Amino acid sequence: MSRLTTHVLDADAGTPAAGIAVELAGPRSLPIDAGVTDADGRATLGPEQLPAGEYTLAFRTGAYFAERDIPTFYPFVTVTFTVEIAPDGSQRHLHVPLLLSPFAYSTYRGS
Template sequence: MTSHVTTHVLDASAGRPAAGIRVVLATASGDGVAATSGTIVAQAVTDPDGRASLGPEQLTAGDYTITFLTREYFAEQGTAAFYPFVAVTFAVEVADDGSSRHYHVPLLLSPFAYSTYRGS
């Protein structure tokens, strides 16, 4: 079975994949001003290549949040970090026929900055 959501975390400060980061996928809700996480859908830990698969083969339409537990990762590296976690909220769309594209949410990480984008 293929997961509907995948991620790849790269540690820009070290120039290598970020292995061992705990990642949580949960439903999300909010009005655009304040988003809250709801039900946990899946959890994973990034592999030696910094990759993780989350969730079932298909998600229902709606908003979801991937939370990367970065404090734990940087503490294990002996590095202070400004962000204790990174939460990325995104929308899953499902077509009328029930199909949906794969969602890949990469994270480029350093102790004091991060960026993300819609991957493929």
């Protein structure tokens, strides 16, 4: 198994979004891990395998845009997702991409 990964792309600039703080929280909003996107807009968080349940990734997008003097409607983006474990105990790789602009964002279940 591999840890949860994310990839943030700045759709407005057409570049990876480096330097965005990302926080992973588990059930009952308990913090699990935190990191910052690298030069390629990627971050890896959490343990090798998360137990089944609901989790949240919080991306601190306001600071990212403020550093660039760009106004934004979303000071942070929160993505909540469900982790499932197969009957054999296996788990698909968890990848949560974020496509970001100052006034919109989208996300999906990556691979």
